[in-house]
Amino acid sequence: MKVIDMNQKLLFSAALAAALAGAMSAPLAHAGGKEKCYGISPVGGNDCANLAGTHSCAGQSKVANDPGEYKIVEKGTCEDLGGFDKETALKIIAEKSKG
Secondary structure, three states: OHHHHHHHHHHHHHHHHHHHHHHHHHHHHHOOOEEEEEOOOOOOOOOOOOOOOOOOOOOOOOOOOOOOOEEEEEOOOOHHHOOEOHHHHHHHHHHHHHO
């Protein structure tokens, strides 16, 4: 029965960690009038995970201005910086994958 208890503890711990990570990262983009701006990050200058899911941490972007990477910017400044919102980023990525 210890195996079941250990598996339940592991499952609970993983679920708790995922919930906390989501709760902590979501407010970051919207705190203090900020927003995610895709396509403006320099190499190694992204703020968190990319849309492709190839990494989950800040500072791991491999290509400058990758549409799947974002920086947190003041709300309303993204377009002026040459970036775009998530919906537009996803469209650009889909178009690129078509070839």
